[in-house]
Amino acid sequence: MIKLKIISVGKTKESWLEEAINEYLKRLKPYASIEFLWAKNDSQLIDWTSKENSVLCLDPLGMLFDSSEFSHVIHQKIQEGGARLAFVIGGAEGLPSQLRDQYTLLSLSPMTYTHQITRLVLIEQIYRAFEIAKGTKYHK
């Protein structure tokens, strides 16, 4: 079973976001389990990230992919990580430079998104990535 983590700083509990994310978690069940981890601060974020085998950090200045390329990249990273992959989202001040220098940076858009929208877009793209790999009609 593929196990993904989404590690970010500072928990927020917008009810609309939980509802939307739960919908995608349900859809993702046949493909992967997703665990959300909330770091208290940047140093905990760096510490937790250092323990992961395979990491993708989200940053507006990272590489831009279309959804098919993203599907390819994350499947490659999941394989490298032995069915494990951690996504890291920075806090209000963005990604700590220590992570920015060390890991592959991925951008969902050149635009700046709120953390909440980043989380939603990411989880939908993860779901889409599995549908693309499976060749379903979800992505056309």
Add this chain to the structure above:
Amino acid sequence: MIKLKIISVGKTKESWLEEAINEYLKRLKPYASIEFLWAKNDSQLIDWTSKENSVLCLDPLGMLFDSSEFSHVIHQKIQEGGARLAFVIGGAEGLPSQLRDQYTLLSLSPMTYTHQITRLVLIEQIYRAFEIAKGTKYHK
């Protein structure tokens, strides 16, 4: 008062999306009113769009902007349109080629988003655009 329209095909009523969008509509009140229009099909979408003075069409193959550039572009378009601007989002099959050929195409990301997520990202970027123009701390 600035009046914006978001014209798209096919109404969807996810409760999480309504809650999220209502939050941004509330925040946008001091800046602009936003009207959502739901076309029944592509020909109605084309018809409604043709009646607008200032139009931006959303398409994954459109121009990519960061949030500051987007703020600049939409303020320019709002001025051209006499305090009016319409955003057009295509249906499940994407934007009709007639619109794609005629109007400025704007991309929120090279990735393919669902219509629901497109609407949410768009409205947050519109709100951000006004905050950027005002120079508040929302965007940093």
